[in-house]
Amino acid sequence: xxxxxxxxxxxxxxxxxxxxxxxxxxxxxxxxxxxxxxxxxxxxxxxxxxxxxxxxxxxxxxxxxxxxxxxxxxxxxxxxxxxxxxxxxxxxxxxxxxxxxxxxxxxxxxxxxxxxxxxxxxxxxxxxxxxxxxxxxxxxxxxxxxxxxxxxxxxxxxxxxxxxxxxxxxxxxxxxxxxxxxxxxxxxxxxxxxxxxxxxxxxxxxxxxxxxxxxxxxxxxxxxxxxxxxxxxxxxxxxxxxxxxxxxxxxxxxxxxxxxxxxxxxxxxxxxxxxxxxxxxxxxxxxxxxxxxxxxxxxxxxxxxxxxxxxxxxxxxxxxxxxxxxxxxxxxxxxxxxxxxxxxxxxxxxxxxxxxxxxxxxxxxxxxxxxxxxxxxxxxxxxxxxxxxxxxxxxxxxxxxxxxxxxxxxxxxxxxxxxxxxxxxxxxxxxxxxxxxxxxxxxxxxxxxxxxxxxxxxxxxxxxxxxxxxxxxxxxxxxxxxxxxx
Numbered sequence: 001x002x003x004x005x006x007x008x009x010x011x012x013x014x015x016x017x018x019x020x021x022x023x024x025x026x027x028x029x030x031x032x033x034x035x036x037x038x039x040x041x042x043x044x045x046x047x048x049x050x051x052x053x054x055x056x057x058x059x060x061x062x063x064x065x066x067x068x069x070x071x072x073x074x075x076x077x078x079x080x081x082x083x084x085x086x087x088x089x090x091x092x093x094x095x096x097x098x099x100x101x102x103x104x105x106x107x108x109x110x111x112x113x114x115x116x117x118x119x120x121x122x123x124x125x126x127x128x129x130x131x132x133x134x135x136x137x138x139x140x141x142x143x144x145x146x147x148x149x150x151x152x153x154x155x156x157x158x159x160x161x162x163x164x165x166x167x168x169x170x171x172x173x174x175x176x177x178x179x180x181x182x183x184x185x186x187x188x189x190x191x192x193x194x195x196x197x198x199x200x201x202x203x204x205x206x207x208x209x210x211x212x213x214x215x216x217x218x219x220x221x222x223x224x225x226x227x228x229x230x231x232x233x234x235x236x237x238x239x240x241x242x243x244x245x246x247x248x249x250x251x252x253x254x255x256x257x258x259x260x261x262x263x264x265x266x267x268x269x270x271x272x273x274x275x276x277x278x279x280x281x282x283x284x285x286x287x288x289x290x291x292x293x294x295x296x297x298x299x300x301x302x303x304x305x306x307x308x309x310x311x312x313x314x315x316x317x318x319x320x321x322x323x324x325x326x327x328x329x330x331x332x333x334x335x336x337x338x339x340x341x342x343x344x345x346x347x348x349x350x351x352x353x354x355x356x357x358x359x360x361x362x363x364x365x366x367x368x369x370x371x372x373x374x375x376x377x378x379x380x381x382x383x384x385x386x387x388x389x390x391x392x393x394x395x396x397x398x399x400x401x402x403x404x405x406x407x408x409x410x411x412x413x414x415x416x417x418x419x420x421x422x423x424x425x426x427x428x429x430x431x432x433x434x435x436x437x438x439x440x441x442x443x444x445x446x447x448x449x450x451x452x453x454x455x456x457x458x459x460x461x462x463x464x465x466x467x468x469x470x471x472x473x474x475x476x477x478x479x480x481x482x483x484x485x486x
Contacts, residue, residue, distance in 0.1 A: 043070070043112035047270040048263050048321075049099045050289075052171075052181045056088050061099050062272045062316060064109050071101070071111035076118070076197070091116060094151030094182030095169045098264055115264065117241060119178050120144075120198040121167045123190045124160065125249060130366035131350070133398070137166070140198060141217030141250065143177045144168050145367055148392075155185035163189050172289065173276040174311045176200065176215050179367070196252065199241040199260050201290070207233045214242070221254045228259025235259075239290045262290050263321060271321040274334055277313045282306075288315055292325045302332040303414065303468055303486070312369040313388070313401060336466060337397050337430070339387040340412035341473060347376045352399075354385070356411050356471075356478035359395045359431045362387055364402065372404035379404060391415055395431035411478045414468040414486075422458040427467070434469050438479050445484035461485060 051062040058068035072079050073086045080090050091097065091114065101111040122140030129135050130145075135157060137144045144166075146157060160166070165187045170180040190196070200214035210222045212234060219242055221234065229235050234257050244254035263271055275289035283306045284295050295301075299319075309315075314335060319328035339354055339362065346352035352362040364376055373379055384407035389399040397415075413429055420427040425436045436444075436454065444457040452460075461467070471480040 043101055043110055045100045045112050046102045046268065047100075047109065047272070048265065048268055049109075049272040050096070050262055051272070051274040051316075052096050052169075053091060053093050055093060056091075058084060059087055059091070059097075059099065059111065059114060061097060062274055064099075064103065064107055064272070066099050066101060066109040066111040066114075067104075068111045068114065072113045074113060074115045076116070087114060092151060092153055092182055092184070096171065096181065098262075100264065103270055116169070117199060117260070118167050118169050118197070119172065119180075119200075121186065122165060122196040122198065122246070123249075124162050124164050124166055127160070127162060132365075133363075134366040136366075138216075139166055139168055140196060140246070140252070141215050142168075142198060142200070143175075143215065144170070144180050144183075145177055146180045146183060147365070147367065150180050151182045153182070153184040157183075160185060165190050165194075171275050171314070172200075172278075174278040179276075190246065193245050195243060195255075196246055197241065197243045198252075199239060202234045202236055202238050202240050205234060205236045212236075214240075216250070218251045219244070219254050219257070220251060221257050224254035224257050226257045261324070263324075263326075265321070266324050268321045270318065271326050272316070272318045273326070274316045275314070277309060277311050277315060280309060280311050283309055288317055291317075293317055293319075293328055293331075294325050295328045295331065299328045300330045302330060303338070303484075304331050304333060307371075307403065307405065308333065308386075308388075310371050310403075312371070333388060335388040335390060335400055336415065337387075337389045337391050338412055338414040338468070339389075339397065340385070340410055341478075342407060343379060343381055343383045343385060344476075345381065347379060350376065352376075352379070352385070352387075352402075354387075355476055356473050357413060357430075357432055360397060361395060362389070362397050362399050363392075364399050368399045369401045370404070371401065373402075376402070384408070384410075386412070391430060394418065397430065409473045411471040411473045412468070413471075415466065417461060417463055417465045417467055419463065420458060420461055422455075425454060425458065427458075427461065429467060429469070434467075434480055434483070436480060436483060438471075439481060439483060443482040445482070447485050449484070457483070457485065 049062050054060040059066050068087045073081045073090050098115040099111050100113040103109045120139050120142045125138040127137050134147050167184040168180050169182040170178045203213045205212040239260040241258045241260045242254050243256045244252050279287040316332045316334050317328050318330045319326045341354035344353045344355040350364045386403040387399050388401040389397045415430045418428045427434050442451050444454050446452040466486040469483040471478040
C-alpha cells in the first residue's frame with residue numbers, strides 16, 4: 001500500500017485508538033533500534049518481522065525468506081557476528097526473533113539485523129505432564145508450555161529436571177503463559193550469584209518499595225539501572241527486560257530494568273508480527289502480544305471474521321507502524337487448518353469428529369482454547385463448532401482453538417491438498433473428498449482472491465497448496481458451494 005494512503009488512514013484512526021493503548025505512551029525511547037535509518041550492513045531498514053524461525057537458508061520468519069549474507073546478529077543486546085555463518089551458529093529453529101531489513105518481494109527480503117532476546121533464563125521450579133502432548137514447566141515464576149512442536153537444544157524434555165537452568169523462547173498469551181517454541185538447557189543447576197534474566201509485563205508496581213512482579217516472580221529494582229522509561233521507575237503494564245540474580249526462588253534482585261519494544265522501533269513502513277490476541281475491543285482495535293493493532297476499511301482480512309478474533313486467537317499481521325500502532329494491511333490466521341460443521345461424534349478421549357468431514361479426527365489438548373463454552377465437556381453431538389488447528393497426519397488435526405456457535409448448516413474445510421483428479425473435478429484435503437462439480441463457475445478463486453475458471457483452478461493447484469472450501473450441510477451430506485486456493 002502506498003505510503004500516502006497509509007498516512008491518511010493513520011490520521012483518521014489515531015485518535016480512536018489512543019485510549020485503548022496499554023503499552024504505547026509514556027516511554028522515552030523505542031526500546032530498540034531507532035526507526036528507519038541504515039543497518040550495520042548498510043541496508044536501509046524499512047521493514048521488521050517478529051516471529052519464530054521456521055528454517056535457515058538464509059532465515060525464514062513469517063513465511064518470508066530473508067537473505068542474511070550481510071546481517072548482524074544481535075543476541076541479548078550484543079552484536080555477536082555477521083553473515084550466514086553467524087546466523088546458523090548463534091540462532092536456532094524455534095527461536096522468536098526480530099528481523100530488521102527490507103522486503104524485496106511478497107515472500108523474500110534482505111536482513112540488516114537479526115535480534116534475539118529470550119523470554120526467560122533461569123531454574124526450573126516444577127514439571128507437570130498435562131496430557132500426552134503438553135507438559136507445563138514453571139521457570140523462575142513463569143509458566144511455560146511445551147509440546148510436540150517445541151525445539152529442544154542440549155537435552156530432550158525427558159532429560160530436563162527441577163533445578164536445571166533453561167533458556168526459553170516463545171509467544172506469550174493473554175494469561176502470561178509462554179508457549180515455548182524453543183527450549184535450551186544451559187546447565188544442570190544455577191550456581192550462586194549466577195545471572196538470570198526474563199522479560200514480561202510489569203505488574204503490581206510499588207515505587208516506594210521499588211518492587212514489581214512478573215507473573216509469580218517479585219523483582220526488587222532498588223539498586224538497578226532503569227532505562228527506556230520516562231522516569232526513574234518502570235511503568236505499570238509495560239514490557240520490560242530484567243537482568244539480575246535470584247536471592248530466593250521467588251525474588252530477583254535486578255541489576256537492570258529496560259523498556260522492551262517488541263518491534264524495536266516506533267515507526268516503519270512495514271511491520272509483520274505473529275502472536276496471540278491478548279486484548280480485544282473490536283475488530284478495528286485489538287492487541288497482538290504487546291503491539292496495538294488498528295484496522296480500517298482498507299484492511300484485508302484473509303479468511304478472518306469478527307468472531308475469529310477473540311482473545312487467544314493466534315494471528316499474523318502485516319501493516320505499517322505509526323507511533324507504535326500497527327495499521328494492518330492484512331490480518332490472517334496463523335493456524336493452517338480451519339474446520340466448521342456439526343459435531344457428529346464425541347467428545348471421546350478429547351477427540352471430536354465433524355459431520356461431512358469424515359475421516360478427520362480433531363484432537364484437543366491442555367493448550368486448546370475454547371470460546372462460547374468453558375471446555376470440551378460442554379460440547380456434544382449436534383453442537384456447531386469452528387475449529388482452528390494444525391494437521392499432524394493425513395486425517396488428524398490438533399485443535400488450538402474451538403469456537404462453539406449457533407448452527408446454520410455451514411461447512412468449512414481449509415487445509416493442505418493431498419491429491420486431485422482434474423478430469424472428475426475432485427480433490428482430497430485431510431483425507432476428505434471434495435467434489436467440486438456442485439460449485440458454479442465464478443465460485444472458484446485463485447491465490448489472488450480473484451475468480452478463475454474451474455480449469456484454471458485445477459491446473460494451477462499443486463500438492464501441499466492450501467485450499468479453503470465452503471459448503472452447506474443437508475443431513476449428513478455436504479454440497480460444496482465455493483473454493484479458494486491460498
